[in-house]
Amino acid sequence: xxxxxxxxxxxxxxxxxxxxxxxxRDRGLPSIAILAVCAVCAVSDxxxxxxxxxxxxxxxxxxxxxxxxxxxxEFYGAGAAVGGGIPLLLFIATRGSGIGFGDVKLGCCIGVxxxxxxxxxxxxxxxxxxxxxxxxxxxxxxxARRMEIPFAPFLFAGVVYNALxxxxxx
Numbered sequence: 001x002x003x004x005x006x007x008x009x010x011x012x013x014x015x016x017x018x019x020x021x022x023x024x025r026d027r028g029l030p031s032i033a034i035l036a037v038c039a040v041c042a043v044s045d046x047x048x049x050x051x052x053x054x055x056x057x058x059x060x061x062x063x064x065x066x067x068x069x070x071x072x073x074e075f076y077g078a079g080a081a082v083g084g085g086i087p088l089l090l091f092i093a094t095r096g097s098g099i100g101f102g103d104v105k106l107g108c109c110i111g112v113x114x115x116x117x118x119x120x121x122x123x124x125x126x127x128x129x130x131x132x133x134x135x136x137x138x139x140x141x142x143x144a145r146r147m148e149i150p151f152a153p154f155l156f157a158g159v160v161y162n163a164l165x166x167x168x169x170x
Contacts, residue, residue, distance in 0.1 A: 030112045031163060033062055038156040041106050045152035051102025059109040066112060079111030083118035103151045110159060117166065121158035129154040
């Protein structure tokens with residue numbers, strides 16, 4: 001499947017990310033950009049089961065620009081390590097059957113919020129995803145073990161939770 005880079009949602013994400021980099025010296029606008037990226041990825045994951053690179057690329061570019069020009073590479077590097085590292089461990093442990101690599105890349109992009117925020121997002125996402133999995137197991141029994149549960153919506157919920165808890169990120 002070929003993804004067009006000129007689709008409206010991709011252009012919107014790119015515009016928000018560029019504005020976030022150009023205007024922001026604090027972490028408020030990057031938070032809004034990550035929220036927009038996660039929203040698009042959540043919808044994409046729910047509809048197709050995939051998180052497309054065309055949606056993540058603007059956020060990754062924003063992340064790279066913040067690392068280069070933001071002057072705090074340790075902050076962003078630690079965020080990427082936490083945000084992407086935990087899903088990556090699960091990806092490796094399950095050989096890609098437990099979580100997709102798009103979730104890993106989205107987790108890295110969430111790292112723009114910093115290591116502590118990325119950890120809070122990942123924790124909230126796994127707790128919410130686990131709760132849904134338990135409900136599915138209770139409802140469908142062993143048949144639920146073969147069901148695929150998109151993870152990006154839970155990452156989006158985690159970013160919203162983080163924004164609400166930190167008051168001032170958004």
